[in-house]
Amino acid sequence: MCPVTVPGEPDLRPVGPPPATGRRRFGAACAAGATALAALVVLAVVTRGGDGIQDAGSAGPADRASTTASLPWPGEGQTSVSVEGVGPVGDLGTRGAQKPVPIASVTKVMTAYVVLRGHPLDEHGTGPGITVDEQAADESVSGSESTTRVDEGRRLDERRLLELMLIPSGNNIARLLARWDAGTEEAFVAKMNEAARDLGMRDTTYTDASGIGPTNTSTSEDQLKLARAAMRQAAIRSVVAMRSTSVPGVPGEIKNTNTLLGEHAVIGLKTGSSTPAGGNLMWAATAPDRDGHERLVLGVVLHQRTGEGSSPQQSLETAISASGTLVAGVREWVAANVPGKR
Numbered sequence: 001m002c003p004v005t006v007p008g009e010p011d012l013r014p015v016g017p018p019p020a021t022g023r024r025r026f027g028a029a030c031a032a033g034a035t036a037l038a039a040l041v042v043l044a045v046v047t048r049g050g051d052g053i054q055d056a057g058s059a060g061p062a063d064r065a066s067t068t069a070s071l072p073w074p075g076e077g078q079t080s081v082s083v084e085g086v087g088p089v090g091d092l093g094t095r096g097a098q099k100p101v102p103i104a105s106v107t108k109v110m111t112a113y114v115v116l117r118g119h120p121l122d123e124h125g126t127g128p129g130i131t132v133d134e135q136a137a138d139e140s141v142s143g144s145e146s147t148t149r150v151d152e153g154r155r156l157d158e159r160r161l162l163e164l165m166l167i168p169s170g171n172n173i174a175r176l177l178a179r180w181d182a183g184t185e186e187a188f189v190a191k192m193n194e195a196a197r198d199l200g201m202r203d204t205t206y207t208d209a210s211g212i213g214p215t216n217t218s219t220s221e222d223q224l225k226l227a228r229a230a231m232r233q234a235a236i237r238s239v240v241a242m243r244s245t246s247v248p249g250v251p252g253e254i255k256n257t258n259t260l261l262g263e264h265a266v267i268g269l270k271t272g273s274s275t276p277a278g279g280n281l282m283w284a285a286t287a288p289d290r291d292g293h294e295r296l297v298l299g300v301v302l303h304q305r306t307g308e309g310s311s312p313q314q315s316l317e318t319a320i321s322a323s324g325t326l327v328a329g330v331r332e333w334v335a336a337n338v339p340g341k342r
Contacts, residue, residue: 072329074322077101077278077303078220081330083287084228084296086338092330100203100217101303104272104312105146105169106280107211109223109230112162114191115177116233119158123234127158130180139172145212147172149250156248162235163245166270168254171210178209185209199225214276220300227269227282227298240268240284258283260320264327271320273312279304279319287331291340297330299323 071092073079078096083089121127137152148170150156156164158177165173178188185208192206201222207215230236243261244253257271258281265286272280280302286294304319 070329071333072325074301074304074326076305077301079299079301079326080220080224081297081299081326082224082228083330083334083338084298086289086295089338090295092333094221096220096303098203098219098221100205100219102214102274102277103211103216103218103223103280103302104274104277105171105211106218106223106270106272106282106300106302107206107209107216108165108169108174108272109226109236109270109282110192110195110206111174111177111188111209112166112236112239113226113230113233114188114195115158115162115181116235117195118181121159121162121235123238125159125235129155129157130161130176131155133176133179135179136172136176139175140170142172145171145210148254149247150176151249154249159235159239160245160248162239163242164247164254166236166239167242167245167256169257169271171212174210175208196222196226199229201225211272212274214274218302220302223282223300223302224298227284227300230269231284231296231298237268240270257316258320260324260327263324264331266324266327271316273316273319275312277303277312277315278310279312279315279317281316281319281323283323283327285327285331287334287338289334289338289340290336293341295334295338297327297334299326299330301326 071081073095078094078098078101080094081092083092119127132150132152132154134152136150140147140149146169148164148168150164150172161173161177164170165177175185178185182188182191188209189206192209196204196206201218204218204222205215207213241261242256244255246253258268260266260281260283266283267286268284269282282300283298285297287297289295301319301323304315304322306314306318
């Protein structure tokens with residue numbers, strides 16, 4: 001990625017959870033990375049709570065009801081959307097019954113969040129080297145789940161492993177990071193659930209680090225809280241904005257499963273799909289307000305399906321399509337309704 005300096009960027013290394021309210025190389029072409037880098041500049045400002053962010057004022061129940069009715073919400077599942085940094089008017093609401101449902105690989109956002117709580121990285125940090133163990137190498141040739149090829153004994157830095165987990169959604173990498181962080185995956189899952197409680201995610205349960213189990217359940221409202229916390233971390237912001245990465249020693253590029261990247265100013269976050277979960281997408285985008293200032297918009301779309309008997313891939317495509325339509329609608333709403341910074 002081309003070098004970039006973010007003027008006045010605050011220290012976003014996690015020292016604890018923020019308030020509840022509140023398959024591959026980094027060497028993508030500079031032209032392709034320019035959009036993501038520009039978005040990081042915006043995000044450094046958007047996430048700098050209290051520095052130049054003006055409250056756009058309060059919105060009453062009638063105003064919020066009008067907003068939620070006018071947006072192109074998905075016709076099924078659960079959805080929650082928020083425009084960050086503009087006060088109560090930015091709460092664009094929720095659609096769908098908020099009962100816990102399987103979230104598949106969206107789980108990996110919490111895995112990354114917990115890893116970075118214990119092992120912080122800045123935007124360009126690489127972190128310590130981590131040796132690929134036999135289990136992660138053996139699992140990388142599994143044909144029954146989403147994995148990333150890695151060779152036993154190779155040392156990969158923390159940043160590269162986060163890329164291989166979040167970009168191609170490598171389940172084996174999620175489990176490797178969990179073992180590295182906590183000794184066992186079971187101990188790491190306990191940390192995931194503790195972090196969820198800290199963030200006020202009362203309807204969320206994690207049972208593994210990758211999301212492969214249908215017992216990893218949550219709601220769109222809870223996952224929106226996590227999206228907000230995750231996008232405050234520079235390392236996560238920069239990784240989820242990447243269109244591809246690679247594995248040292250393995251030829252070829254590994255593309256991001258989030259094919260919405262770059263459309264409608266989408267800059268992240270994470271896909272998830274399985275037969276029990278359907279298609280899911282936690283997304284982040286930027287949207288210009290009435291004066292053209294970029295605002296951060298976060299959304300979560302869960303439990304989307306093409307139809308009865310649809311495959312996980314078909315369901316994911318439905319989630320991505322529905323999210324794209326929703327992001328476009330939200331961007332139009334922000335441009336028309338959110339005042340500029342004063």
